[in-house]
Amino acid sequence: AESLTWKNVIAPVLQRLENGSEDSVDRLCDLCADLHHTLADADMLGRRCNERSKILRTLFRLVDHNSSQLNLHIAELCLAMSVSGNNQLNICKLIFQSSRSEANDIFFQKNSLIELLLGVLNTEEVCVSGEALLYCVGTLKFLSGNPKILKLLLDKNCIGVAQRLIQKLCAVEDASIKMAAHILVQLTATLRNLADHPESRRLFVSFSIPPALCQVLHHYCEDEDICTNISRVFSKVSSYCECCLALARIPHCYQLFLDLLSKHHQKQDLVVRFLFTLGNLTAKGDEPRLQLFQCTGCMDTLLQLYSSYQRKDEPQQEGRPSSRKPPAPPINAQETDDVLVKLVRVLANMCIHPAVGPCLASNTICIQLLMETLELRSVHESEELLVNVAAAINNLSFYQENSQIRHNRLAIAKLMMKLLLSSSMDAMLEATRVYGNLSLHQDVRDFIIQNRVHTFAVTLLDSKRAEMCFSACGVLTNLALDPPKRVSLTLEGIISVIDFWLICSSFWETGCC
Structure with a gap:
């Protein structure tokens, strides 16, 4: 039957x-497709065809036409015929070159190439076919930038294949570790x-991708590219409850994560993402908060990061020349702020x-850094x-x-005044909350009256945000507990406002309004 076919x-x-040198590329593509279908129907794919070498020689000659569409037809058929060694490497390289152009994405959606590439990743070993694996994974990286192909990769079990490949890459011998690192950057x-x-998030959990990536971080902690890519993965998936719990x-x-933050403290894009991930983890409950705090060097690492990203080298004020040498060009101001936003969120959580909380509240360096940020x-x-x-200060003030x-x-x-006087409602709210806690102290109450902070609190009672009203009322209530200030507030008509607001709020809480 084979001979007749x-x-x-x-x-x-x-x-x-x-x-076919005179034929059009489209015609050659059709002939390759016909050949593929015929071999499949006759069960002659893989290594089952006696004339396999002749077919492969013919296909390799067609590469000279320099057509991505034709090359992908050739590559699909060659992989389906289980090429190995240098032939496999050359085919994987050919596919990789085509995948670098988005214009070729459409061709990957119309054939079995993705499935065949995943098959190579499943079956080949790093020590034997490391370079071919590198080109395969590099192709998947380019293709995964296309949303339509992204869905196709998920449907073809790309995440399951990736998990198994990670296990192989973490177990390679020293001779293959450099190649394994190159593959992991792409993977x-x-x-x-x-x-x-x-749809990837449940698959990340079911295929145990978070622990697999932590294993990679442990083995390849010195590789900035690998660590940065994984930090990007964790910052994305930790925003979703199921993945965050799996990571925790x-x-x-x-x-x-703390060790990596310390080791790569100057790599802003890695730092900001691991801090964001820690912020997501510590937002979920008390256990992660305590686990993080109890880690060796936790506060030292976080506060050293805080200090290094504080951006203290602000431009000198006019009339105050500096004798110091000009500082090295700083990281972009927005990038330093991004780091501190995430870091302070971790502290607040x-x-x-x-x-x-008591340990952080008594930490002089921590509080000085927070105050310094407010100043700068x-x-x-x-x-x-x-x-x-x-x-964070509000949480610590308890x-x-x-x-x-x-x-x-x-x-x-005093520092809270700049927030209270700003046009930001969120800044006003947090400042008012801080005043609510600090106004339990006599000297702060004196400051509030002297600087007319209480008049701002009164205007905030008209806010449509209930939390703003409650915070403002808390400040005014604390002031009213001080007899001399109660007289002053009465003369200004504020006491009656407070009493009226408290009566209304009690109705709201009991559902009588």
């Missing part, structure tokens, strides 16, 4: 391909793209834990950062024993 069908097609970039698709269950992940930044340029700093917040309460009250 060869004589009557395959040989004539090969003849036309060999003599983690592919997973970074896959993480964008909503990984033993020692907090220590691992951690201190919610009753065992962690403006609400106009760094609104989100200052709002986060105020939120802890009184040995509290640096309490010790610096007047200085903090």
Whole structure:
């Protein structure tokens, strides 16, 4: 049967391909497709065809036509015939070159190439076919930038294949470790793209991708590209509850992230994403907050990062020349703010834990850095950062024993003025919350009256945001508890406003309105 198929069908097609220099590319593509279908129907794909070498020689000659469409037809058929060694490498390289152009994406959606590439990744070993694997994964990285192909990759079990490949790459011998690292750069970039698709998240969990990537981080902690790609993956998937919980269950992940933050502290794009991931983890509950805090060197690492990204080298004020040499060109101001926004969020989340909060509140360096940020930044340029700093100070102000917040309460009250006087409602809210806690102290109440902060609090009672009204009322209520100030507030008509607002709020809480 094979000889008849060869004589009557395959040989004539090969003849036309060999003599096809004058044919159009479309015609040659059709002939390749016909040949592929014929071999498949006759069960002659793989290594099952006696004349396999002749078919491959004919196909390789067609590469000279320099057509991506034709080359992908050739590559599909060659992989389907289980080429190996240098032939496999050359085919994988050919596919990779075509995948670099988005114009060729359409061709990958109309054939079995993706499935065949995943098959290569499943079956080949790094020590034998490392370079071919590199080109395969590089192709998937380029293709995964296309949303339509992204869905196709998920349907073809790309995440499952990636998980098995990661296990192989983490177990290579020393002789193959450099090649394994190159492959992992491309593979983690592919997973970074896959993480964008909503359907990928449950697959990341079911195929245990988070622990697999933590294993990669452990083995390849010195490789900035690999670590950065994985930080991008975690920052994306940790925003979703199921993935965040899976990540939180990984033993020692907090220590691992802290070690990487310390090791690669100057790589801003890595730092900001691992901090964002830690912020997501510590937002979920008390256990992650305590686990992170109990890690070796946790506060040292976070505060060293804070100090290095604080951006203290602001332009000198006129009339105050500096004797120092000009500082090295700083990281972009927005990039430093991005780091601090995420870092302060981690601190604010951690201190919610009753065992962690007192330690942070009594940490002189931590409180000094937060206050320093309030001094150095403006609400106009760094609104989100200052709002986060105020939120952290508010959380920390609940802890009184040995509290640096309490010790610096007047200085903090003064710094909060810039937030209260800004046009940002979020900044006003956080500042008002801080005043609500600090106004338990006599000297802060004096400051509030002297600087007319209470008049701002009164205007905030008209806010449509209930949380703003409650915070403002808290400040005014604390002032009213002080007899001399109660007289002053009565004369200004504020006491009646407070009483009226408290009556209304009690009705709201009991559902009587």
